[in-house]
Amino acid sequence: MKKPDVKIVLLGDMNVGKTSLLHRYMERRFQDTVSTVGGAFYLKQWRSYNISIWDTAGREQFHGLGSMYCRGAAAIILTYDVNHLQSLLELEDRFLGLTDTASTDCLFAIVGNKVDLSEDQEKDEVSSEQASSSCVSTKVPKQVKLEDAVALYKKILKYKMLDEKDVPAAEKMCFETSAKTGYNVDHLFETLFDMVVPVILRQRAEGPPQTVDISDYKQPKQAKSGCCA
Amino acid sequence: MSIKAFTLVSAVERELLMGDKDRINIECVECCGKNLYVGTNDCFVYHFLLEEKSLPTGTATFTATKQLHRHLGFKKPVSELRAASALNRLLVLCDNSITLVNMKNLEPIPTGARIKGAVTFALNENPVSGDPFCVEVCIISVKRRTIQMFMVYEDRVQIVKEVSTPEQPFAVAVDGHFLCLALTTQYIILNYNTGLSQDLFPYCSEEKRPIVKRIGRQEFLLAGPGGLGMFATVAGISQRAPVHWSENVIGAAICFPYVIALDDEFITVHSMLDQQQKQTLPFKEGHILQDFEGRVVVATSKGVYILVPLPLEKQIQDLLASHRVEEALVLAKGARRNIPKEKFQVMYRRILQQAGFIQFAQLQFLEAKELFRSGQLDVRELISLYPFLLPTSSSFTRSHPPLHEYADLNQLTQGDQEKMAQCKRFLMSYLNEVRGTDGPNGYKEDIDTALLKLYAETNQDSLLDLLVTENFCLLTDSAAWLEKHKKYFALGLLYHYNNQDAAALQLWVNIVNGDIHDSTRSDLYEYVVDFLTYCLDQELVWKYADWVLQKSEEVGVQVFTKRPVDEQQNSFNTDDVINCLKKYPKALVSYLEHLVIDRRLQKEAYHTHLALLYLEEVLQQRPSANGKGAEAATTQAKLRSLLQKSDLYRVHLLIDKIQGTGLHMESAILHGKLEEHDKALHILVHELKDFSAAKDYCLWSSEGRDHPYRQRLFHMLLTIYLSAGPSDCELVVATVDLLNHHATEFDAAQVLQLLPDTWSVQLLCPFLMGAMRHSIHTKRMTQVALGLAKSENVIYRCDKMKLKGNSVWLSDKKLCQMCQNPFCEPVFVRYPNGGLVHTHCAASRHTNPNSPSPGNRT
Ligand SMILES: Nc1nc2c(ncn2[C@@H]2O[C@H](COP(=O)(O)OP(=O)(O)OP(=O)(O)O)[C@@H](O)[C@H]2O)c(=O)[nH]1
């Protein structure tokens, strides 16, 4: 088994399309999925680096595993469904707390999936594959706007006590995707890969990777209290 | 996607243990090498010896023979057993107390050392002490929220650490300093040395029995929510995706690369490599599942069974048989650690090859190629799939057992022509690549012959490339094949490559003549000429000389004229060639030109012959001068040039021939050759009236001669001009022109005497000026030379004076620098550095190189 150089974790409520996104990126297909049990991971070779990408289960039952999966992660992709406001709220209420175990310089991306289902996409964002989709009639207005995701991103920075100047801009880290059409999917993953490469280099320079010194252990923050200030 | 990875065999039958006593139950088992221990609820420990036998079918069976059994003296069940073979001790947990008994006779040790107050315990399989005669034991104490670490020796125990936990622990596993604990609400990693802990994930141990199992260095397997088997490292990270068990899993074990789990109805087998469930074995009422050094034991309360792994190779073969290439490769790669390197490589290569054929049969050529390459396939295995491609002489036989199930391509494609064509294209590109490498598959003849056959059959131009570069195509096989596919030109190349040029030429000539048909080359005739030109076999050249010349004199003659220079000199007899070319006048001219102009042969006969042929042609062409103007002009130019440049031809003969033909220029040249410049110039001036030609004549005739010679010619011309008298205006102009433009070619003084007095200075101004300038220039140059010579003379005289200036004193005290003896006579030799030696010493110095050189001394 090749040792991964760095870890990226997908988090988000069940059914938002985490597995589908990863599948689309890795296998270049959109396929029926079953709700993920526990978690799964892929190894992606990016340039000369091995990046492990963990797909987690959104089901409440497996919620407790999230902290462990996030431990030491270099980037976390918080996923919601653009047609489902609750899925965005869940990110803040339920999932953000899980990321406390991630590495201190962890990157956050917020991804609104299933844009193919909503009608108010801007024209130039429409992917060509999807343009002639037959489900035009079933389209509904998008429930979650990109601005909402941007707002969440800024909240996260507050929660993490990070300065906006020190991290990538919200506009760069909020994505809208469709696993079904493939819209923006490559862009999402590859943007993140490019961003974690310097992290790998820093880790290598600092010493043996993948060892987490548990003497760094802190009492976990009260996750449930969230960041609603 | 199931696979047969294990078979379940019985080890200890119920009768062996309890006979018909129904209330007796198995509580725990331990297996250590051949020793199997069983603890029961009536406080007995049984010791069996396990004997493994393999049946002819390949599966193993176990027979257990009972050694002894002993009652431990409590009224409680034996709840756990652990062997410490290095100490020859069995650790027995019974009634919350761990006692040490002798492994062989099950006697308690005399010291009575024991650990009290243990609910459960675990051995540290990655001990930290480094003492081989000590095992590290971790217990969950009967005290609330307490863990204790002990060192256990042969006959004593010693507590080393006690740690309290945030919640009550239920299960524990140890690796080095790390404890993996199932607490009431979660799993944690606890470093008992530093006391630091790391949360893993929540789990309610009171609701469902937790599982904590060390699976390797710093890694544990844990029962998670929803029947998950979770992997976690001591760093609190999951490096493998979880496996999915049933909700009511009781126990888990590892047998690489599989995770085995037990619930009340089944034993399930998952692969750690892809997390897929691979096998399910029905097994009712099981309550113990443990692995001991790779041996997996399951037990119900009445009997003990062993899960015997099928050899990995067999498992892989089964996967391949059902075309599950991916899984087979994953399994094979995963087995790398468990199989000796050499054996692994052989096995793995074979699996890659088999996998390659499976992909190949599905026309997944890219994948197949990669697999063949990394599996270092003997290409002949692949070639042999294609009917008739391997040479009849090939010694190849397919490997046994076979790498695939196909007799040949026809069977594989079931006669589908399109598929067949795809397979052929693949083989061509593959062989072509293989040829380029000099890997282990060096069956060059087989590869090249197969390639040739494929190329021929599919009309590939690469056929020709193959044949004109280094190749190992077998002659008989390839020839028959090319003939069959009417690739006669290629066949010729093959013959040529095999040094059978005669056969090759015969074929090609037949093609050109239209006797056989092959349109590979439209310029085959030129190709044959070229071939003959470079052919070293003279006989062949002679044999086909007439044929090529008949086709085209101009092209055909190249077989003689274009031959490489170094070869020409000592092979072809030029007279033979000329003789042969008699019938082909154009060819003959070309050939003579080649001899005379290109090779500069200095032989009169060739020069004369060529000149005569030119002349003949010029004369022939003249009557119809209008039609062939250009051609005539070029031949005439050639004739003139030859007459001018060559000094070898027979001038008189040519003069005879040329007489009365009106070829004035030519006859002027000929006269010139005889040094009859007067005549020649006369012709040019009076017959041809070409004054510039006359002047040119003076120039080229005197080329390479001295100045007076040239001057003589110019004066001769001048005389001819002047002799015509002043009435001939044309000549007067010519004279003035000549003088004014070539002033330096004349002796001005002489010229002035010859010129009529009436000519004005103005008229001859350029001439006079030129002459003056020339004269002055000459004078000055001479003066300079004179001055230089004088000063040179002065320098030499100065040197001479200096040399003569000093006298040499010779006295009794002066010694010869060579022999160190005094001089007895007034004769000596003096070296330029001043050293003095005897004359005889100086002489001997030149003969005896060892003597010291006085020149180097100071
Ligand atoms: N139209 C549309 N459907 C999608 C898209 N992505 C996912 N789906 C569908 O949404 C459902 C859930 O997708 P999953 O990828 O399984 O969701 P998940 O986030 O992995 O869910 P859990 O594993 O339970 O956490 C599936 O039926 C998908 O086919 C998308 O971009 N567009």
Ligand SMILES: [Mg+2]
């Ligand atoms: Mg999923």
